[in-house]
Amino acid sequence: MSPESTSLSADKTASQQRFLSLFLRSEREIFRYVAALVPNVADAEDIVQQTAIALWEKFDSYDPAQPFTPWACRFALNKTKQWIERRQRWQALLQGGLAEELAQRREELLPDIERRLKHLEGCLNQLPAEQRSMVEGYYYRRDGIEKVAEGSGRTVAAAYKTLQRIRQALQACIENSAKGVAS
Amino acid sequence: MTITFPSREFDEAVAAACHSAASDDQVRALNALLRSDGAARDEYILRLELHSRLASEPGLFSAGDGITSRENAFQLPPPPKVRTHQLKWVLAVAACLALLATGGWIFRLSHLNDRKGATSKAVAMLNRVADAQWTGSESPRLGAPLEPGWLRLKSGLAQIVFYSGARVVVEGPAEVQIVSPSEASCRSGRLTADVPPQARGFRIGTPQMDVTDLGTSFGLDVKERRTELHVFKGSVEFQSATGSARQSLKEGAGAVTEKSRSPTLISADPKAFAALFDLQFKSSAAEVLRHEQWRAASSRLNDDPSLLLHFEFEQTDISEWQLRNASHRKDAPLEGTIVGCQWTDGRWPDKQALEFRSVNDRVRFDVPGEYESLTLAAWVRVQGLDRQINSLFMSDGFEAGTVHWSVRQDGVLALTAIGSEPRDHQICISPPALTLNQFGLWVHLAVVIDGGTKNVVQYVNGAPASEHALNINVPFRVGAAEVGNWNAKGFPKSDPFMIRNFGGAMDEFCLFGRALRAEEIRGLYSTGRPQPESVALEK
Numbered sequence: 001m002s003p004e005s006t007s008l009s010a011d012k013t014a015s016q017q018r019f020l021s022l023f024l025r026s027e028r029e030i031f032r033y034v035a036a037l038v039p040n041v042a043d044a045e046d047i048v049q050q051t052a053i054a055l056w057e058k059f060d061s062y063d064p065a066q067p068f069t070p071w072a073c074r075f076a077l078n079k080t081k082q083w084i085e086r087r088q089r090w091q092a093l094l095q096g097g098l099a100e101e102l103a104q105r106r107e108e109l110l111p112d113i114e115r116r117l118k119h120l121e122g123c124l125n126q127l128p129a130e131q132r133s134m135v136e137g138y139y140y141r142r143d144g145i146e147k148v149a150e151g152s153g154r155t156v157a158a159a160y161k162t163l164q165r166i167r168q169a170l171q172a173c174i175e176n177s178a179k180g181v182a183s
Numbered sequence: 184m185t186i187t188f189p190s191r192e193f194d195e196a197v198a199a200a201c202h203s204a205a206s207d208d209q210v211r212a213l214n215a216l217l218r219s220d221g222a223a224r225d226e227y228i229l230r231l232e233l234h235s236r237l238a239s240e241p242g243l244f245s246a247g248d249g250i251t252s253r254e255n256a257f258q259l260p261p262p263p264k265v266r267t268h269q270l271k272w273v274l275a276v277a278a279c280l281a282l283l284a285t286g287g288w289i290f291r292l293s294h295l296n297d298r299k300g301a302t303s304k305a306v307a308m309l310n311r312v313a314d315a316q317w318t319g320s321e322s323p324r325l326g327a328p329l330e331p332g333w334l335r336l337k338s339g340l341a342q343i344v345f346y347s348g349a350r351v352v353v354e355g356p357a358e359v360q361i362v363s364p365s366e367a368s369c370r371s372g373r374l375t376a377d378v379p380p381q382a383r384g385f386r387i388g389t390p391q392m393d394v395t396d397l398g399t400s401f402g403l404d405v406k407e408r409r410t411e412l413h414v415f416k417g418s419v420e421f422q423s424a425t426g427s428a429r430q431s432l433k434e435g436a437g438a439v440t441e442k443s444r445s446p447t448l449i450s451a452d453p454k455a456f457a458a459l460f461d462l463q464f465k466s467s468a469a470e471v472l473r474h475e476q477w478r479a480a481s482s483r484l485n486d487d488p489s490l491l492l493h494f495e496f497e498q499t500d501i502s503e504w505q506l507r508n509a510s511h512r513k514d515a516p517l518e519g520t521i522v523g524c525q526w527t528d529g530r531w532p533d534k535q536a537l538e539f540r541s542v543n544d545r546v547r548f549d550v551p552g553e554y555e556s557l558t559l560a561a562w563v564r565v566q567g568l569d570r571q572i573n574s575l576f577m578s579d580g581f582e583a584g585t586v587h588w589s590v591r592q593d594g595v596l597a598l599t600a601i602g603s604e605p606r607d608h609q610i611c612i613s614p615p616a617l618t619l620n621q622f623g624l625w626v627h628l629a630v631v632i633d634g635g636t637k638n639v640v641q642y643v644n645g646a647p648a649s650e651h652a653l654n655i656n657v658p659f660r661v662g663a664a665e666v667g668n669w670n671a672k673g674f675p676k677s678d679p680f681m682i683r684n685f686g687g688a689m690d691e692f693c694l695f696g697r698a699l700r701a702e703e704i705r706g707l708y709s710t711g712r713p714q715p716e717s718v719a720l721e722k
Contacts, residue, residue: 140243160204
């Protein structure tokens with residue numbers, strides 16, 4: 001191997017490491033950006049996965065002086081739009097420019113959302129044991145709704161309903177805590 | 184159907200969207216509402232954010248079981264489920280990178296064999312496994328140094344890092360003999376070798392041919408009477424066992440030797456080695472991930488008000504001779520001063536470490552204050568124990584209330600606590616803790632000097648190694664002190680016991696002004712360990 005190609009291959013490895021490091025650091029934020037448009041967790045993960053590949057392919061054009069996450073989110077928006085084109089129901093949900101509108105508005109709201117969601121951990125700890133265990137099963141262990149339903153002795157529909165109520169309770173708790181801090 | 188806001192229909196439609204259970208009518212009505220009603224849109228965004236936050240922040244769930252988040256500050260390691268879940272994405276990237284198959288693995292152990300002082304007979308290390316089943320009773324431990332000998336892999340994958348720098352991934356069933364830091368032989372099985380420039384000349388023998396690598400990446404498929412060689416990158420020289428002339432193969436080419444016939448040329452087929460490439464990438468991705476997890480845990484640790492000093496050894500400018508103290512404590516010393524030393528790689532390829540080699544290498548600092556208890560913890564890679572006393576951390580001289588922490592030549596950990604009266608001191612000695620087999624590997628060492636319970640506990644890799652009653656009266660002090668060396672301050676330099684420079688690398692050092700509990704030490708170890716216990720194969 002010539003000294004030139006040796007140094008090139010070292011560059012390539014360094015660039016992979018750099019990419020993985022940047023991507024891993026932003027991965028959750030990219031996921032949430034996508035989930036604001038396609039909130040189904042498995043689908044959003046799918047889109048992030050495709051985004052990752054696109055990002056790596058275009059990593060040469062990334063300017064390290066710029067923050068990585070916004071750069072990555074532009075790709076994520078494109079990948080999301082491509083993805084919903086093939087899925088009628090999601091397309092119907094986001095049609096008429098709603099995808100862009102949601103993405104933009106979310107960015108404006110983000111500082112306020114972050115301020116409120118700071119209380120999420122505390123609110124989770126206040127949940128009754130059974131509810132907390134359902135949330136853990138669904139969101140954290142990713143057990144799947146069937147298993148969560150079975151574990152709590154509910155039907156799938158009732159488990160979805162319960163999760164919806166738990167989220168409502170969490171949201172109320174977050175709003176209260178945020179107000180408490182403000183006053 | 185139309186949906187108004189706020190309403191039960193709105194609540195239900197949003198929840199249905201989250202669970203992918205919305206009907207056509209619901210999504211159309213929701214779209215119409217969100218496009219026309221700003222308040223509904225903001226509420227929608229907040230609800231989705233709560234939902235996606237729950238799905239993406241495993242840290243939210245770590246403080247359960249009645250443990251306060253404060254006490255839990257060190258316990259970051261997410262459960263395996265989360266790790267594989269995150270890895271799935273990384274691996275998707277990895278799969279894509281694999282297509283671009285590159286060589287040149289960053290390597291950390293290559294300089295080991297030219298070290299003087301005692302070293303073990305090991306020539307390689309078992310670096311990573313996936314569903315590996317071994318033939319015979321003894322299966323090698325992950326991270327274990329490997330001495331020359333046969334490895335028999337029944338099934339699964341194993342990655343071996345040779346001390347020359349070559350990385351070999353083996354797919355079972357396979358029989359591989361480790362010969363030296365730069366040589367192996369393979370009787371059967373499939374393997375890929377990744378050989379960085381410094382390991383050029385790495386050799387693998389098979390029953391049909393001898394392969395010499397010229398800095399590259401290649402694959403071998405070895406059966407009893409047939410060997411296939413595939414060159415993925417760079418070039419390779421081979422000679423068939425029939426004694427034909429040496430031939431050289433370039434990237435994209437391959438050769439097959441069957442029985443005693445002369446070799447035929449083929450083109451390289453990376454697809455046949457996909458699983459092996461995958462493990463290589465998994466290994467790289469997982470290392471980056473471990474480093475990230477450690478960083479997150481580290482930044483939480485820095486909030487601990489009792490943390491006096493935290494050297495993370497993550498320096499942006501390595502020409503800088505100030506070593507940053509990462510502790511967030513307001514009155515903490517700002518930095519240490521690096522004297523001599525070399526920057527090198529740490530626990531992960533993109534983590535830095537400081538290497539101590541010469542008698543002058545050291546990091547100096549000054550910590551004010553008096554403390555009832557102290558805790559010291561460090562990640563070190565010992566290269567050799569050349570001195571009778573090899574300093575990890577020592578306050579200058581023999582001042583009252585200070586401590587000296589060191590490794591003896593025989594691998595014993597020693598903590599000396601110095602009392603206020605002349606000749607009043609106590610030396611707490613562990614059983615030999617650092618054996619030859621641990622040389623070259625990252626090890627976590629800690630000692631807790633508890634003035635409250637009058638107790639000293641030494642730890643190796645998160646587990647207690649020895650416990651002693653403390654006879655020295657508090658308070659303790661640090662004052663002017665050094666990591667990796669000792670300023671004897673007036674004692675004769677000619678005495679061999681006075682030269683105490685450490686031989687090896689350090690990539691994290693913590694000093695606390697309190698006694699950490701056993702589970703906290705365990706937490707420091709588990710968040711910082713170079714690699715997780717084992718790696719599950721992605722299904």
